[in-house]
Amino acid sequence: MQIQLNGEPRDLAPDLTVAQLVDDLGLSGRRIAVERNEEIVPKSEHDATRLADGDRIEIVHAIGGG
């Protein structure tokens, strides 16, 4: 299946969870937040949330700004 990840297309194995995606990206344990189709996916639901073809996923973090 294919999703949009931070605005870029990305091919993924079917039935991947948000937690597995975060882990595959090397982001486990880092201070991030995940949005799926413009809805927050709380950390407590990363394990249970399965991605679907066409999902738009945003993974964000804190950077310098004023």
Added chain:
Amino acid sequence: MTDFFQDQPLRIAGHAFTSRLLVGTGKYKDFDETAEAIAASGAEVVTFAVRRTNLGQEDGPNLLDVVPPERFTLLPNTAGCYTAKDAVRTCKLARELLDGHKLVKLEVLGDDSTLYPNVVETLKAAEELIRDGFDVMVYTSDDPIVAQELERLGCCAIMPLGSLIGSGHGIQNPHNIRLIIEHANVPVLVDAGIGTASDAAMAMELGCDGVLMNSAIAHARQPVLMASAMKKAVEAGREAFLAGRMPRRQSADPSSPFAGRING
């Protein structure tokens, strides 16, 4: 503050702060300089931006290691948002990022070249965020009527620009800032436009409750030294405001007495 005078804390949405200088974390050379400048500024409230992670290069240090939420009151901003919708999404991401944190700096911008606030979208976003339980410190124009409307919606601090973001032009319309302060029942902070220490002192002498800045420190030739200068300027301006300036006079008034002069 001086040892013979104890100021009231700056109270925003249930928080109480000793420092009235709030600082951003953008435009620094590296995280070491960021940390040193923030320490020199004495700031307790620190703003940051929310952005997409750089996929494939995740090993670098994270800003939140430099300004840990346990030590600072973090103020996520919505910089770069041009619509109420994007600003609301960004605040929700920030709340998730910081485990339920409610305090945000709302800014909805009008265009790339002025970064002037789009007040229509700002009002929409403020209303939605407040309904959703956020504490909203709002960046806005120096229009006193817009400021009153934002307060009426429930914003916990009104933050008019002194001049354009990153311009360093200081406070271009002190009369409007004064009008906003006179009518406000929530803290008013000048946010944007501060160029040097005297601008920060001026904001405080006008009666602002605080000042928020980033570029004035980060783009100084010596940012850490400027951070220290800004700390003093905000304190000096605050004390001068509380002390109350002398009346202006049209003619001179000698400080030394006329009586007893040897040529009298």
